[in-house]
Amino acid sequence: MKKQMLNIHNDYLKLLVDTATTFGVPKGEVIRACQIPLSLLTDNNSNERISFNQWTDIVIRLLALLPNKGVGYQFGLNCKLTVHGSLGFLLISNSTIGKVLVDLQKYYSMRIHKMDLSILNKNNKIILRLNPLYQLPAHLNESDKNIINRFFIESALIDIITNLQMITNFNITGINIHAAWDKEDYHALYEKRLPIIHFNQDHNQISFDLKCLDLPLTFSSTSAYTLAMEMVNKEFLFYQDQDNKIILKVNQQLKFTPGIGFPSLTEVSHKLKLSERTLKRELSLANTTFSALLQSRKFELAKKLIDSNRNIQEISDLLGYSHISAFSRAFFGWTGKKPSDYIREQRVAIKSFYIQQSKKIYKE
Numbered sequence: 036m037k038k039q040m041l042n043i044h045n046d047y048l049k050l051l052v053d054t055a056t057t058f059g060v061p062k063g064e065v066i067r068a069c070q071i072p073l074s075l076l077t078d079n080n081s082n083e084r085i086s087f088n089q090w091t092d093i094v095i096r097l098l099a100l101l102p103n104k105g106v107g108y109q110f111g112l113n114c115k116l117t118v119h120g121s122l123g124f125l126l127i128s129n130s131t132i133g134k135v136l137v138d139l140q141k142y143y144s145m146r147i148h149k150m151d152l153s154i155l156n157k158n159n160k161i162i163l164r165l166n167p168l169y170q171l172p173a174h175l176n177e178s179d180k181n182i183i184n185r186f187f188i189e190s191a192l193i194d195i196i197t198n199l200q201m202i203t204n205f206n207i208t209g210i211n212i213h214a215a216w217d218k219e220d221y222h223a224l225y226e227k228r229l230p231i232i233h234f235n236q237d238h239n240q241i242s243f244d245l246k247c248l249d250l251p252l253t254f255s256s257t258s259a260y261t262l263a264m265e266m267v268n269k270e271f272l273f274y275q276d277q278d279n280k281i282i283l284k285v286n287q288q289l290k291f292t293p294g295i296g297f298p299s300l301t302e303v304s305h306k307l308k309l310s311e312r313t314l315k316r317e318l319s320l321a322n323t324t325f326s327a328l329l330q331s332r333k334f335e336l337a338k339k340l341i342d343s344n345r346n347i348q349e350i351s352d353l354l355g356y357s358h359i360s361a362f363s364r365a366f367f368g369w370t371g372k373k374p375s376d377y378i379r380e381q382r383v384a385i386k387s388f389y390i391q392q393s394k395k396i397y398k399e
Contacts, residue, residue, distance in 0.1 A: 042087060042090075043084055044084050044120070044146055045076075046119075050118055051093070055106070058101050058106075069093045069096040069100070070092075070093070088172050091183055103221055104221055105221035105224060107185060107188075108229070110190040111193025112193055112225075114198070116201070116202070119146055123198075124266065125142070125260065128256045131248065131252065132202075132248050132250045133248030135199070145271050153166065160243065161244075163241040164239070165188055181216075188215075188239045189214070192239065193229065195241060202252050203250045208247060209243050211230065211241070211242045212240070213238055213240045214235075215239050285303060285307070288307065291336055330368075334369040337374075341374075347374045350374075
């Protein structure tokens with residue numbers, strides 16, 4: 036198995052900065068103290084990722100800026116389902132808590148710091164146990180490693196249980212959280228907002244009553260779930276491929292320029308200071324091709340253009356297809372559907388979601 040190059044979605048970096056400001060630190064000071072490049076916080080980079088080492092360096096600087104404040108707790112509370120992108124959409128549109136856990140276990144490490152989520156059934160309790168898969172940078176001392184590990188696990192535990200409770204109108208009963216570290220002073224500031232936490236335990240985990248697996252979700256929608264699953268699978272495969280360095284480098288160069296389009300193989304190889312032949316060979320060793328990566332980028336852009344209500348002819352022209360039929364064939368290859376069918380299903384799913392949300396608001 037190839038070694039993974041861990042990376043973190045930019046949405047979490049932006050949320051981290053916003054979380055820091057809730058402690059009264061101006062955003063500019065957070066950016067300076069954590070040495071965050073401003074380019075990472077722009078909307079243009081909303082779908083990009085940063086390296087895991089860069090992420091941990093930023094987090095450790097933030098924790099030094101706000102020591103013993105419970106930043107991990109607050110970050111976990113701030114991690115609403117929407118920040119998890121397609122994974123959040125998949126969970127909220129599911130049918131029951133039990134099915135949510137099945138999907139969460141499969142896709143959890145796709146977005147959340149490369150952690151393994153084990154699900155156990157013991158004494159009529161469901162146990163969600165977290166085990167880190169990452170390795171922290173070697174330059175960190177043991178104290179910093181302990182601090183940052185606690186931040187990651189604190190935020191993950193709080194994120195999971197608060198969002199599970201949020202997606203159903205029923206109470207998840209018998210909740211307990213186990214943490215492997217000592218009780219910190221800042222816990223008292225959050226105690227009333229959190230379930231019971233037991234410290235100095237053998238594992239980092241959440242447990243709750245087995246009967247809660249059948250609890251229905253507030254915004255369950257079969258059509259929305261199907262759409263979300265398509266999005267999650269494509270993101271999962273795409274970023275799994277990005278673990279390979281040459282694929283990551285090529286994807287970083289495949290930027291769309293209005294009026295010009297995507298760069299060619301020749302242009303990308305020139306940017307990477309490689310011959311076309313070498314680039315093709317390296318991509319082949321990574322089990323992909325330049326054409327396949329380009330098609331993935333085109334599909335991403337096509338979805339964004341669909342979301343902006345562009346018609347099919349406009350999208351075809353913008354993406355550089357010679358005829359709308361050529362774009363339709365490409366789109367069918369991406370999704371197994373005609374563009375018109377995909378657009379119709381997406382609009383039905385979104386409409387269904389908002390109708391259910393409106394009903395909930397009306398009931399309240």
